[in-house]
Each structure stands twice: as C-alpha cells, then as structure tokens.
Amino acid sequence: MGLFSVAVVLISLLSVVSTVSGIGANWGTQATHPLPPDTVVRLLRDNGIQKVKLFDADYDTLRALGGSNIEVMVGIPNDMLLTLATSMKAAEKWVAKNVSTHISTNNVNIRYVAVGNEPFLQTYNGSFLKTTYPALQNVQSALVKAGLSNQVKVTVPLNADVYESSTGVPSGGDFRADIHDLMITIVKFLSDSGSPFTVNIYPFISLYSDPNFPVEYAFFDGNATPLNDGGTSYYNMFDANYDTLAHALQKNGFGNLPIIVGEIGWPTDGDKNANGFYAQRFNQGFMSHIAGGKGTPMRPEPIDAYLFSLIDEDAKSIDPGNFERHWGIFTFDGRAKYALNLGTTNSGVLIEAKNVHYLERKWCVMKPSAKIDDPNVAPSVSYACGLADCTSLGYGTSCGSLDTRGNISYALNSYYQIQNQLDSACKFENISMITKNDPSTGTCRFAIMIEAYYGGAERTVGCSQKALRLAAGLILFFLTI
Ligand SMILES: *[C@@H]1O[C@H](CO)[C@@H](O)[C@H](O)[C@H]1NC(C)=O
Numbered sequence: 001m002g003l004f005s006v007a008v009v010l011i012s013l014l015s016v017v018s019t020v021s022g023i024g025a026n027w028g029t030q031a032t033h034p035l036p037p038d039t040v041v042r043l044l045r046d047n048g049i050q051k052v053k054l055f056d057a058d059y060d061t062l063r064a065l066g067g068s069n070i071e072v073m074v075g076i077p078n079d080m081l082l083t084l085a086t087s088m089k090a091a092e093k094w095v096a097k098n099v100s101t102h103i104s105t106n107n108v109n110i111r112y113v114a115v116g117n118e119p120f121l122q123t124y125n126g127s128f129l130k131t132t133y134p135a136l137q138n139v140q141s142a143l144v145k146a147g148l149s150n151q152v153k154v155t156v157p158l159n160a161d162v163y164e165s166s167t168g169v170p171s172g173g174d175f176r177a178d179i180h181d182l183m184i185t186i187v188k189f190l191s192d193s194g195s196p197f198t199v200n201i202y203p204f205i206s207l208y209s210d211p212n213f214p215v216e217y218a219f220f221d222g223n224a225t226p227l228n229d230g231g232t233s234y235y236n237m238f239d240a241n242y243d244t245l246a247h248a249l250q251k252n253g254f255g256n257l258p259i260i261v262g263e264i265g266w267p268t269d270g271d272k273n274a275n276g277f278y279a280q281r282f283n284q285g286f287m288s289h290i291a292g293g294k295g296t297p298m299r300p301e302p303i304d305a306y307l308f309s310l311i312d313e314d315a316k317s318i319d320p321g322n323f324e325r326h327w328g329i330f331t332f333d334g335r336a337k338y339a340l341n342l343g344t345t346n347s348g349v350l351i352e353a354k355n356v357h358y359l360e361r362k363w364c365v366m367k368p369s370a371k372i373d374d375p376n377v378a379p380s381v382s383y384a385c386g387l388a389d390c391t392s393l394g395y396g397t398s399c400g401s402l403d404t405r406g407n408i409s410y411a412l413n414s415y416y417q418i419q420n421q422l423d424s425a426c427k428f429e430n431i432s433m434i435t436k437n438d439p440s441t442g443t444c445r446f447a448i449m450i451e452a453y454y455g456g457a458e459r460t461v462g463c464s465q466k467a468l469r470l471a472a473g474l475i476l477f478f479l480t481i
C-alpha cells in the first residue's frame, strides 16, 4: 500500500469515527459497592458504548478510561459551582487537575465538561441560579487558557422544565418565564463557544408524577392518540419534548444550536410502572427510534443521547422516589436486566461484566422460630432499611409479593450484605440468622454483595473503615436499647 492509500484509509477511518454518534451512557457511582472502574470500562467497551457521561471527575475513573478512546463528559457537581463562579484560580485548578492532566498524561478522550447537574431544578429553590453562568464562563476561560477549548466543550445538563409550551404543543415552546433571561444568556454563551445544549428528558417521571398521563404516549411503539401541532403529528412524548426545546431555541435565534440528550431511560424497580418490561420497551423503542440517524420532526438529524443509566446505584437519594436506585440497564454487579439491542455488538445482546468478585454465598434472614410480633422486629427492620436498601419492597415492585416474613428477611439481608457480611451485621437479637440457602423467589432477588472496591486512595479506605466502625457502634447501641 502506498503512502497515499494509507492516508486515504486513515482519513476514511477517522471520518467513520467522527460521524458515528452511537449511543452513550451515564456512569454514576453513588453506590455502596461500585464495580471497580476497570471492570466498568471493560463493560462499556464490550458493549460498544463509545461515549460516557460522568457526574464528577474521579481520578481512578478517568484513569481507567485512559487509552480506551471512549468519549468522556466529565462533570462538576452543583456544590462546586459557587467556588468556580467566584474564583478564576479555582476554575483553572479544576481544569488543570481534572481535564488537562488526564488528556496529556492518561490519554483520556475528554470532550465535554458538564458544569453542574440540573442546577435549575425547582427543588433546589434557586440555589444555583446565580452561580451556574459565572462558573460556566470561568471554566470556559480556563479551557481557553489551557489551549483545550477546541477539543473540550462546556455544557450545562438541564432538566426539561427549563422550557415549556404556552400552547401545549411543541411550536409554543419557549424558556420558562422566571428564568428566561438567564437561559438566553447561557444559550448565547454556548452558541458563541461552539458548545451544545444538554437536556435530560424523562417520560417515566411524567407518568410517575401525573396519574392522568397517557401511558402509551411515554413509549415509542405506543398507540397513543398523536398530538397535532399545526399538521405535524407527535406520536410520543420524547419527540414532542425535544421539539419544544428545538422551538424554544429557534424562537430566540439559536435554531442551529446542537442538542445533546444528557439522560434518557426507564427504571426497573421501586414503582408500579418501573419494571423490566416497561424499561425494555422504552429503551429498545428509543434505540429503534433513533436508529439510522433518524431525528425528530424539527431536527431530522441524528440524535446524540446518553442512556440513564449504565449501572444501578444503591446509595442514591430516594427523595425523588424509590425508583431512583434502579435506572441501570445493568444491575449493581453488571448483570443485564433485560434484552436490549444497542446495535453496537455483533450478537445484538448486552454483554455482562467480567471478573466480578462476590462475597460468600450466604444471606441473613429471619429465623423460622422468631415470631412476626416479636418486639425486636419493627425496630430492626426500620434500622436495616434506614441504612441499607429496601426500595425493592412495596406495591408493584420486584419483591412486592413477599409475605411479611419475606419482607423482614429482605431488609435484614440488605443490611447484612451492604455491611460486607460482617457477623455483627446479622445479630438482630432473637430474630436473625445466617443461611446458605438462597431466599430469592420469582422476580425477587436477595443479592449477594460484591467485594468492596476501595480505589487507589488511602483516604477512601480510611473513610469506609470509619463508616464501618460507626455502623458497628450503632448496632451495639441498637442491641443494648
Ligand atoms: C477534581 O474533581 C474532583 C472530583 O469531582 C474534585 O473532588 C476535586 O476537587 C477537583 N479538583 C480541583 C483542583 O478542583
């Protein structure tokens, strides 16, 4: 092969790489026992997921992504916005430590910095309204100073309620009146710096929060009555929502600003509408909907999206609802929850995590001899559920059909596993015992925890030992009251 043909092959390879938008995934780590970063990176690669969105800039996570060529969006948590908004030095340090170093020494393919995460959510009471834009400006200036502003773009992942439609159809879309000026300022800044608008779109939340929401309209293969917008038909909520944003941008003079869907997905547990059947239907429907570069009526071009989420996170806040810990297409230990063809593997199925190290096959359950009305039961269950994860119990959930004893065992086991099967974590007086017989039934999985990953940093080890000691202290306290 001559030099010229090598060059041609290289150029066509490069153009393939840069035009394949593919599907991305969100990788969150609010878990008691996160999988080691190397295992997750292998999982991403095995599944042909070429883009990942993070919520922080954890060193080990980024280092594991080094050399993988996976496109990375690093995140700045909301609680850092104030510092970055008020100090240019802090923004420069953040970029130096969390972007420049990883690009130059660890060969990480960082492409975006997400400044904040849904900072304008109504539940934050406006806490980040003043800091988001100046933080965005400072981070962008720091990227320019570091000579990285061409390859790394800033963005702000926003919740879909920053825009609304006065007419109820997409063409009435505009930014929310109370933050309209701020949104235009941000959008103009993104446009000037060649950056995209990032939005999270959740038909599940619409269904969860509005009992009258037409279920079929949440899905892509549904037979919902289409929404007629001046002759354009909308058959699903995603398209209508996305186009409401597209109209809002166009109305304000930014009709060409690229849009990234920062989060899209469906949870599998913790609510009557959160299950594998619906999650499969939604996510597979979405993949087919965008396959072949199909877009929406307003934006017929390819959709750039990140699934929410890659893996379950059992330590997320359940303020929004019990479903919050169950968004993964994989379980906490990297098992596929349902059939999903991302169109990125030869087999067309999800490839599970490799080399996952489990604790022993043993469970903490309620003793058969213990009585349900034993006075130790109620406080034990509430203690266990308070520190562990009982979001798979309750109406319509995966363990919702357990009887009372099953419920109690589930709670005790969750606590025991999260405490790394410490003997002292299955000593609920008179009511608990350790068993080697798997209590799982039907859809209800009594999980065995995976080995704790402590990361490279001493600090992390120290911290979890402290947490263990604290927990042990609490158990003693509980057993002696
Ligand atoms: C880099 O990111 C990490 C993780 O989000 C954060 O804890 C740290 O403070 C950042 N470093 C700097 C210098 O801002």
Ligand SMILES: *[C@@H]1O[C@H](CO)[C@@H](O)[C@H](O)[C@H]1NC(C)=O
Residues within 6 Å of the ligand: 123, 124, 125, 127
């Ligand atoms: C927002 O305000 C409500 C009611 O005043 C309060 O309960 C809540 O804690 C506040 N949230 C934040 C994040 O400040």
Ligand SMILES: *[C@@H]1O[C@H](CO)[C@@H](O)[C@H](O)[C@H]1NC(C)=O
Residues within 6 Å of the ligand: 393, 394, 395, 402, 403, 404, 407
């Ligand atoms: C099991 O626990 C859940 C959640 O605490 C509760 O809603 C349900 O009623 C319980 N079921 C039984 C049979 O006790």
Ligand SMILES: *[C@@H]1O[C@H](CO)[C@@H](O)[C@H](O)[C@H]1NC(C)=O
Residues within 6 Å of the ligand: 376, 429, 430
């Ligand atoms: C455990 O059971 C024994 C025997 O029935 C009883 O004497 C003791 O008080 C029980 N302990 C607690 C904390 O209920």
